Amino acid sequence: MMGDSSNNALPSEISRTSASRDQQGRCPRWKVVSLSGARLPPMISDIFRSKSAAFGLAILLFWVFIALAAPLICTYSPTEMPSSRLQWPSREHWLGTDHLGRDVMSRLFWGTRTVLLLAPLATLLGVLGGASLGLISGYSGGRVDMLIMRGCDILLSFPMLLIYILIITSIGASALNVVISISLGAVPSITRIVRSLVLQARTQDYVSAARLRGERRWYILVREIFPNVSGPIIVDACIRVGYAVMAIGSLGFLGLGIPPPAPDWGGMINEGRAWIFRMPWIVLAPATALSSVVVALNMLSDGIKEAAQQR
Amino acid sequence: MLRFLLTRMATMLVTMFVISILVFVIAEVVPVDPARSALGRWATEQAVAALREELGLNRPAWVRYGDWILGCLRGDFGISIHLRRPVRDLIVVRLKRSLLLASVGFCFMIPLGLALGCLAGVAEGKPLDRIISLTSSLMVSSPAFVSGVYLIVIFSLWLGWLPGASMPDPEASAFEVSRKLILPILTLALDEIGYLARFTRVSMAEVMRSDYIRTAVLKGIPRTKVIWRHALRNALIAPFTAIMLHVNWLIGGVVVVEVLFNYPGLGRLLLDAAMRNDVTLLEGATLVLTFVAVASQVLADIGVFFLNPRIRFE
Numbered sequence: 001m002m003g004d005s006s007n008n009a010l011p012s013e014i015s016r017t018s019a020s021r022d023q024q025g026r027c028p029r030w031k032v033v034s035l036s037g038a039r040l041p042p043m044i045s046d047i048f049r050s051k052s053a054a055f056g057l058a059i060l061l062f063w064v065f066i067a068l069a070a071p072l073i074c075t076y077s078p079t080e081m082p083s084s085r086l087q088w089p090s091r092e093h094w095l096g097t098d099h100l101g102r103d104v105m106s107r108l109f110w111g112t113r114t115v116l117l118l119a120p121l122a123t124l125l126g127v128l129g130g131a132s133l134g135l136i137s138g139y140s141g142g143r144v145d146m147l148i149m150r151g152c153d154i155l156l157s158f159p160m161l162l163i164y165i166l167i168i169t170s171i172g173a174s175a176l177n178v179v180i181s182i183s184l185g186a187v188p189s190i191t192r193i194v195r196s197l198v199l200q201a202r203t204q205d206y207v208s209a210a211r212l213r214g215e216r217r218w219y220i221l222v223r224e225i226f227p228n229v230s231g232p233i234i235v236d237a238c239i240r241v242g243y244a245v246m247a248i249g250s251l252g253f254l255g256l257g258i259p260p261p262a263p264d265w266g267g268m269i270n271e272g273r274a275w276i277f278r279m280p281w282i283v284l285a286p287a288t289a290l291s292s293v294v295v296a297l298n299m300l301s302d303g304i305k306e307a308a309q310q311r
Numbered sequence: 312m313l314r315f316l317l318t319r320m321a322t323m324l325v326t327m328f329v330i331s332i333l334v335f336v337i338a339e340v341v342p343v344d345p346a347r348s349a350l351g352r353w354a355t356e357q358a359v360a361a362l363r364e365e366l367g368l369n370r371p372a373w374v375r376y377g378d379w380i381l382g383c384l385r386g387d388f389g390i391s392i393h394l395r396r397p398v399r400d401l402i403v404v405r406l407k408r409s410l411l412l413a414s415v416g417f418c419f420m421i422p423l424g425l426a427l428g429c430l431a432g433v434a435e436g437k438p439l440d441r442i443i444s445l446t447s448s449l450m451v452s453s454p455a456f457v458s459g460v461y462l463i464v465i466f467s468l469w470l471g472w473l474p475g476a477s478m479p480d481p482e483a484s485a486f487e488v489s490r491k492l493i494l495p496i497l498t499l500a501l502d503e504i505g506y507l508a509r510f511t512r513v514s515m516a517e518v519m520r521s522d523y524i525r526t527a528v529l530k531g532i533p534r535t536k537v538i539w540r541h542a543l544r545n546a547l548i549a550p551f552t553a554i555m556l557h558v559n560w561l562i563g564g565v566v567v568v569e570v571l572f573n574y575p576g577l578g579r580l581l582l583d584a585a586m587r588n589d590v591t592l593l594e595g596a597t598l599v600l601t602f603v604a605v606a607s608q609v610l611a612d613i614g615v616f617f618l619n620p621r622i623r624f625e
C-alpha cells in the first residue's frame with residue numbers, strides 16, 4: 001500500500017496501450033501529430049462515453065464541492081472544541097463529536113481540503129521532477145541514461161513507506177514536508193515511464209525533422225517530444241494522485257502526517273481508533289471518504305485510457 | 312547461468328550499499344543534530360553534549376558512516392538510543408513476528424489473487440469479470456488502514472467473531488494466538504489480492520486473445536484443457552514477477568497493519584523508533600527491511616529465469 005506503488009501494473013499497461021498499435025492496427029489518436037508538434041487531446045465527450053469515468057468524476061466533483069463549500073456547510077469549526085466529548089450523532093452533530101468534543105462532520109469536510117490540495121500538489125511536483133529526468137534520460141541515452149536508470153532502480157527497490165518515514169523523521173512533520181516526501185518518492189517510477197515513452201517517440205519522423213531543422217535539444221524535448229508523450233503521463237498522474245491520497249492518509253494514520261489539530265482523514269482514523277468499538281462511525285466516515293476519492297480517481301483514469309484507445 | 316547469478320548478486324550488493332548511504336544521510340546528516348532531536352526540546356545542553364559524545368557525533372560524517380556500515384556487516388547495528396539495548400537483539404525478535412505475518416499473508420493472497428484474476432481474465436467482459444474487477448479495484452483503492460478498520464468493525468464489532476487487536480499473550484493457547492492473527496493477515500492480504508487479481512486479469516486476458524490459444528480452440532481442444540494446459544502457464548509469469556517486485560509495497564502494508572492491530576513486529580518497532588527519533592534503531596530497522604525487499608527482488612529475477620527459459624539477459 002502506501003502512496004506510491006512503484007512497480008504497479010498500470011504504468012506498463014499505459015505505455016503498452018498508448019504506444020503500440022491496437023488490435024486493428026490503428027494508432028491511438030494521441031500518437032498522431034501535426035507538423036508543429038501540437039497534439040489533439042482526447043475529446044472530453046469521448047471520456048464520458050465511459051460510464052465509470054463519468055461516475056468517478058461525479059464523486060470527485062462532489063468532494064471538490066464539499067471542499068469549497070466547507071465554511072458554508074459546516075456550522076462548527078473543525079478544530080474548536082465546543083461540545084461535550086464523544087457525543088452520538090444528533091441534529092446538531094450529524095456524525096457526533098470526537099474524543100476532544102470536536103464535530104466529526106466538520107473535520108471530515110474540512111479534511112477534504114487537505115487531501116484535495118496536497119495530493120495533486122505532491123503529484124505535480126513528482127511529475128515535474130520525473131518528467132524532466134525521464135526526458136533527459138531517454139533522449140540523451142549513453143552514460144547519463146544509464147546513471148539515471150540505475151539510480152531509479154535502486155530507489156524503486158526501497159520500500160516506499162520507509163522512504164516517507166525516514167524523510168519525515170529527518171525534516172519534521174508538516175504539510176509541506178509530507179508533500180516533499182511523497183513527490184520525491186514518486187520521481188523514480190515516473191522517470192522510468194517517461195523515459196520509455198521518450199525512447200519510442202525519439203525515433204519518430206517529427207523528431208528527426210526537428211533535428212534536421214537544427215532545433216536546439218531542449219526545444220526538441222520540450223516542444224516536440226513532451227507534447228506527444230503527455231497523454232500517457234496524464235493518465236498515469238491521475239492514478240498517482242490516488243496513491244498520493246493513500247500516502248497522505250497512511251502518514252496521517254501513522255502519526256507522521258499533518259500535525260494536529262488540523263483536520264486530516266488519516267489522522268482522524270488514527271485518533272478515532274481507540275473508540276472504534278463504541279462509535280465506529282468516527283473512523284468509518286474518514287475511511288470511506290478516503291477510499292471513495294481513490295476509487296473515483298482510478299475510474300477517471302480508466303475512462304481516459306479507454307477514450308484514448310477507442311479513438 | 313552462473314554469470315547471471317553473479318551479476319544479480321553484484322547488483323544487489325551495490326543497491327544495498329547505495330541504500331545504506333541514503334539511509335545514513337537522511338537519518339543522521341540531514342537533521343541538524345540527531346542527539347538534540349533524540350532527547351527532545353527540553354533536554355539540558357550537558358545531556359545533549361554527553362549523548363553526542365557517546366554516539367560519536369563529533370566525528371566527521373564519513374568516519375561515522377564507515378564505522379556504522381562495518382558494524383552492520385558484522386551484525387552489530389549499535390545500541391538503541393532510547394531503549395538502551397543492542398539494536399540487533401530488538402530487530403531479531405521483531406523480524407520473526409513480522410515474517411510470520413507476511414508469510415502467512417502471502418499464502419492467503421497468492422492463490423486467491425491469482426484465482427480471481429484468472430477467472431476474470433478468462434471471462435473478460437462478462438458479468439463475472441465485472442464483479443471481480445469492481446471488487447479488486449475497491450481493494451486496490453483501500454489502503455490497509457481503511458480495509459483493516461472495516462474488517463475490525465465487521466468481524467469484531469458486529470459479528471463478534473474475532474478479536475480486534477493482536478498483542479501476543481504468552482499465556483494464550485495456540486488457538487487463541489492464531490485467532491488473533493486472522494484479522495491482521497486478512498487485512499494484509501486484501502491489500503495485495505486486488506493488485507494481484509488486476510495484474511493477473513490483464514495478463515490472462517492478453518494470453519486468451521493470443522493466436523496460439525485461438526489455434527488451440529480451433530483445433531477442437533476442450534476449453535478447460537486449453538486454459539489449464541496452454542493459457543495458465545504463460546499467463547502466470549507476469550504476476551509472479553509482479554508479486555515479488557511488490558514486496559516493498561507489502562512492507563509498507565506490514566507497518567500499517569502492525570500499528571493498526573497493535574502487533575509487536577518490526578514495522579511497529581521502526582515506527583516507534585521514528586516517533587522517538589531513535590536514530591540507531593531507525594537506521595537498523597530500515598536497513599533490515601530494505602534488505603528483505605531487495606533480496607526478494609533478486610529471488611524474483613532468478614525465479615523468472617527458471618520459469619521462462621526464453622528470457623535472455625544482456
